[in-house]
Each structure stands twice: as structure tokens, then as C-alpha cells.
Amino acid sequence: MRGLLALELSSDPCSLALLCEDGRRLTRSFVGERGRALLHEIDTLFKDAQLEPSQLAGVIVGVGPGSYTGLRIACTAARTLAYALHVPTGGISSFDAAMEDGVETHIVLDAYRGEVYHGVGIAEQNHVTIMQTPRVCTIEELRPRLADKKVICDARLFDALADFDPASYTPTAARLLQLACARGVSIDGHGIDALNPAEPLYLRAAAFRPNT
């Protein structure tokens, strides 16, 4: 018996999902304290599934955009578990895991410094077509594009985007697993290598010089 693990820590609530060889799907979620909680949650998930760490088949991680700290914790865990247990790891955009079915969806997250992360796509069951890869822009330049569109945003932007009746942004690890399987990942981990690397989607330089 083996299990595929998915981690989504780019925003709150964070979530984990485990797909077992016998078809069982187990999930857990938690809020905040990602660094403190993650491995404890993984341990609990495996115990609930009655799996040993050595039965891990692969790790899929949501690579953002989102909390840099959350992404680094998730990617560090994914890469280290992959190394320690000789299993593959790969990433999927967290935006992919939040696209709505059958409708052009604009995802807008607060990127601080007066900017937002913005991406556009459409899901058809477990396939996602990306129409705008995630980028950084301002709400002002984005507004004209959002009229009559499905808008999903994080809680910090609800007021600013109230005109567009936004829905809540909730990418989940369970959805990452669905997408991974649709992209050819099998329960024994084959196909994970063909996903994106387990590397945070930062979208911004690590350091910048303020304009003077």
C-alpha cells in the first residue's frame, strides 16, 4: 500500500491530502503556524491512513502564488521528503487548484505594496486552461478586466473588489491531487517528474531598491 501526498500552504486555511492505493482520500486542514504544524499534520494524516512514512509514493505541492513563507515551508518539506524516501516531487500552481468549473475565473490576491497577484483560467472538470499566467499588477489596472467576470480573491481584498461580488480563494490539497492525476500522475508517483518543479512561484525579486 502506498500513498500520494499533496501540500497546499500558499494561503489560509492550509491543507494536506493523501490518496491511498486502495482509493481512500484523506484530508486535513489547519490555519496559521505552518512551520510548527506541517510535519505533525503529515504524521497524523499517515497515522489516520495507517501508512508508514516509507509508504510515501510522491509529494505534490502547491507552488503559489501566495505566502512566501508558506510556499518555502511546503517546498522544503516536499523536497526533503522526496530526498529522504527516494520518491519524486513536483509542483502545481495554486491558482490552478482554485479555478472555477466552466467559467473564466480571475483570481486576485493581495501581494502587498499596493499590488496584487492576478491570474486567469477556466476549469473543465480536472483540466485547467490558463488564459493569463500569474503576474503582479495593481488593482486599478485590473478593474476594467474584471467586469462581468467570475472573481475570486482573498479576504483582504473583499472590500476593494466588492463591486465584482468576489468568491473566496480556497485552493486545496485535495484539488491538487485531482489535477495531478488528470495530468498523468499515478498512485506510485510516476508522472510527478513531468509536473513543474517544487519551487515557489515568487513573481517578485527577492530584494529591490526603493525609488528615491
Add this chain to the structure above:
Amino acid sequence: MSPPDEALILGIESSCDETAAAVVRGGREALSSVVHSQIAEHAEWGGVVPEIAGRSHLRAIVPAIEEALTEANCHPQDLSGIAVTTRPGLLGSLLVGVTAAKSLAWAWQKPLIPVHHIEAHAYAALMSVDHWEFPYITLVVSGGHTSLFRTESPLAHALLGTTRDDAAGEALDKAAAMLNLGYPGGPAIQKAATDGDPKAYAFKRPMLGPNSLEFSFSGMKTAILYKLKGPGGRREEPTLPESQNLPGMAASFEAAVMDTLIRKCLRAAQQYNIPRILVGGGVACNQRLRVDMASAAEKNGVQAIFARAEHCTDNAVMIAGLGYAHLQQHETADLLLDVAAS
């Protein structure tokens, strides 16, 4: 203290701008030591940029661990525990190392051992001593820390004094930046000071009262700023005119910082009647500190013991070493282990 056995500990260090992993046997013998330095990545900014550090740690952590185990010819089943720095440091940096350590501890079902970074620097000095004679006066001095302790065992350190403002290494960094000597400042100042007269320029040694064991380096930083701005602060930017003496300025500033450290150590040794001083941390690499401390200590009947040069800057040997001492006392953590900035 029970004698060291053959237990192998994997140490992981990521508290600031070095990603390090090492395997140590019996708390003493380093079988491997891998340090991925980020100095080049931060140099452009004149100091450590936390976001650059966090990104770099993520890139380097697994390769560093893999290299340390390979170099030590160590297999996971050989390990008795995974030791990791949990505090103090940059939160984003600490989280990478601790998450990696927790992942390994879970995957390999090994004890997880939290280690205090400053105590590990003290342990680095202990690693250069064959026979321990507690207690010691311990100075840990680096770019982030300047503290004096009374050390009763590898795991027991009573704080005697710390800096009220800047760390000694931070003062060296800032002075080096003002003198356009580059980053990191400690080695740059030492190099520039090589042929300089340490009495060329006057810098006060802040003693903070006759019995104080605390430090303060911000005044020295201001003093060099005023010297570089000229009388009445006539130069807008701090610069050393060509007519002035760069080696002398560097040597004078370096000597002032090191003299202050030495005097405080000897004061602590005298106050507590402990004739043994341990010195660890990045600034412990400084040659003036090593030579002048040894000389002053000898004159005062005190033994000064420095960490080996390769164990002064951040490294994982000291983490694995102290991790072994913790393991002997069954001081391990569960998977809810967290990090702390201070």
C-alpha cells in the same frame, strides 16, 4: 559528564546566511562539514537580506544534507538523531532548516533535537578542548550576537551580559561600509588594518561602568561616522580623504572593538574567579582578538580558548556536537517543534 560514545548526529544550521549540514561522531569528531555561504548573494546589499536568505536556504538545504551524509559515508540508519538550530535567527531562514530536519526525523523515524544557536557557538569552543574544566567564562561574538556567559556545562549557560545595541560584528560591518571596504566587514577591516597603527586614531572603549559586563558598540559606530564626516560634519557623506590613513583608521577601529571584548572577558573572569575563557562566533576569527586576548589572558593568569577557525562562523558541526549533548540528556522534541527569532 559521561564519556563520548560513537553516536552519529546530523546537524543542520540555517539561522542566518549560511546553509550548513554536518555529521559529528560522539559530539566531538566532525566526519563532514558542508557550508553553503550566501555572502556573495548579500554583498550587493551591504548586509543580510532576509528574503534573499530564505530563498537561498531552500535551494541549498537538501544538497547540503546530501553532501554531508555522503562525505561522512553515513547512511540514514547510522544516525542517532537530527539536530537543528531553532533559535535565535531570521524566522524565514530558521523555518527552512527546521522543516527539513523535521521532515528527515519523520521520514527516517529519528529523534529530533532542537539546538540554541548561541549555545552551539560556545560548544564550538569546547570542541577545541580535550578535557573540559567547568565553569568557563564564555564570549559569543558575531554579526548578530555579543554575549558573555558563565558556562557550567555544554547545556548550562548563565547570561552575564550582552550588548545593549549593536553586536560587535555589526559595528565592524558598518565601519567597513563607511570605509568602502566591502562586506562582510570583519574580514575586510582586518585586511585593511594589516599594516595600520592601532593608535593612529582615538576611539573610546565603552566600559559602561566599573563592574558592567554589558556591551555597547553604537557609540563607536557614531565615532567613526563623525571622523569620516570631518570636523563639524562638513562632508555630507562619510568618506576618508586621501590625505588620511586608511590602514590606521581600520586598525584603530578594529583595536577598539577587540580591546573592549577582551577587557570585558577579563573583567568577568576576575569577578567570578574563573580563570578560563571560551571564545566563539564569527568575530572569534579575528586575528587581533586571538593574539591580543591570548596575551592579555596570559598576563592575568587566565586561559583563553578559541573555537577552531572553521568552527567560528556559522556551521553545522557545532549544532551536531551540541545536539549530541542534548541527546545524552534525552532532550528531544516532537514534530510540533517551532522556531523563535530570539
